Amino acid sequence: MQRFPVTEPPDAVLGALGKALDLVDFAIILLDPNSRVRFVNNRVYELFMLPADLIVSGWDFRTLLEHVAAAGWYEAAESDLPAYLNQRIASVSCGFTQSGIIELTRGRTLAFRCQPCPDGGRILTYTDISRSDLDAEMLRSHADMRFNIETMESQAAHLAALAESAEDNAQRAEAAKLLLQSEIAERRQLEVELRRMATTDGLTGAMNRSEFMAVGQRETELARRSGRDLVVLMLDVDHFKAINDRYGHAGGDLALQHLVTLLHAGIRNVDMVGRLGGEEFAIALPATARWPAERVAERLLTTVARTNIPFGDSHIAMTVSIGLAAQRSSDLSIEQIIARADSALYRAKNGGRNRVVVDELLAVPGVRT
Numbered sequence: 001m002q003r004f005p006v007t008e009p010p011d012a013v014l015g016a017l018g019k020a021l022d023l024v025d026f027a028i029i030l031l032d033p034n035s036r037v038r039f040v041n042n043r044v045y046e047l048f049m050l051p052a053d054l055i056v057s058g059w060d061f062r063t064l065l066e067h068v069a070a071a072g073w074y075e076a077a078e079s080d081l082p083a084y085l086n087q088r089i090a091s092v093s094c095g096f097t098q099s100g101i102i103e104l105t106r107g108r109t110l111a112f113r114c115q116p117c118p119d120g121g122r123i124l125t126y127t128d129i130s131r132s133d134l135d136a137e138m139l140r141s142h143a144d145m146r147f148n149i150e151t152m153e154s155q156a157a158h159l160a161a162l163a164e165s166a167e168d169n170a171q172r173a174e175a176a177k178l179l180l181q182s183e184i185a186e187r188r189q190l191e192v193e194l195r196r197m198a199t200t201d202g203l204t205g206a207m208n209r210s211e212f213m214a215v216g217q218r219e220t221e222l223a224r225r226s227g228r229d230l231v232v233l234m235l236d237v238d239h240f241k242a243i244n245d246r247y248g249h250a251g252g253d254l255a256l257q258h259l260v261t262l263l264h265a266g267i268r269n270v271d272m273v274g275r276l277g278g279e280e281f282a283i284a285l286p287a288t289a290r291w292p293a294e295r296v297a298e299r300l301l302t303t304v305a306r307t308n309i310p311f312g313d314s315h316i317a318m319t320v321s322i323g324l325a326a327q328r329s330s331d332l333s334i335e336q337i338i339a340r341a342d343s344a345l346y347r348a349k350n351g352g353r354n355r356v357v358v359d360e361l362l363a364v365p366g367v368r369t
Helices: 012-022 042-047 061-070 078-093 136-141 143-162 170-199 209-226 240-265 290-306 334-350
Strands: 027-031 037-040 098-103 109-116 122-128 230-237 272-277 280-286 309-311 314-316 320-326 356-358
Touching: 012 143, 012 170, 027 042, 027 061, 042 122, 061 078, 078 098, 170 209, 209 230, 209 272, 209 280, 209 334, 230 240, 230 290, 230 334, 240 272, 240 280, 240 290, 240 309, 240 314, 280 334, 290 320, 290 356, 320 334, 334 356
Parallel strands: 320 356
Antiparallel strands: 027 037, 027 122, 098 109, 109 122, 230 280, 230 320, 272 280, 309 314
8 A cells, every 4th residue: 555655755675664654553644844644554544444545645634634524533513523623733733742632433532642843744643542441531540651652652753754764774774663663562561551550459459340340251151151160259358447447548558458468369360359349359269169169268267367467566457258159050140149249248247247158048067157
């Protein structure tokens, strides 16, 4: 697909740079000093769903925006589109580095950056930061992390500028290409960190509620298909308010962090711990039958009760109550299993706390019901 102006054909090295820019997962548009399109990479076509055979080189920037607007991608009423496009063009023409968020239809969100070039042109980059499992508020709260990739985008802009200059030699191009690969790897690491922050509880490091429910649902469906067992434990810290009242929120936070450390130490790597809210936690035990799961619950109960947490000149003592439920053949969702485990937890609380109760009222040797 030809995207360089026919009057400025790239040599073999610059052609390789263009191919390298086609591999990055953010869109790049290079404008000349007259705001005409000099180069776009493949991601532009993918991001705005442009026809694969459309050649945009030579278009002015407004024509490109109008083409995208005609496809209905901008989150703006038709009557507001002229003013919206004027605003987009003004942000690019101002001559300063610009960053911002662009809302598209279908719930998509782009991170936008405009970098002026020494020759008066512009480098525009668009990064898709949409996430189906994050709401809009979380996307915005992590926008600052997204813009920590500015160094990488600047390097990518530098490579795009190299693709327009016949004076750059192959050695500089290869060095810049390697630098881009390094920066892309760094960006991947930032993406992993963003995902970790979006799926874990910031205080304890356990899965947050939405992630636990999503992973738990997958385990529930897998257990139904394969016929293997699945058990869920619901845990609640006994008299947690008293801990907060006596030791303050710092002591309460330390107690919850210590609890999650004990829970992870007492289960397998394949098991999952999630913080569902406040001092309430859940543990999913895949491929585990009810009887072994009860022994795990009893062991965790004993470990927590026997462990005192150093805090200043004193120690924080803590116990938990546990409700246990095994998946039944009629269970279609993780919520159904959690509901029975939560009911068992309620009975453990009413029965005196610091005990394990299963969702079936059966006398079980070694298990307090």
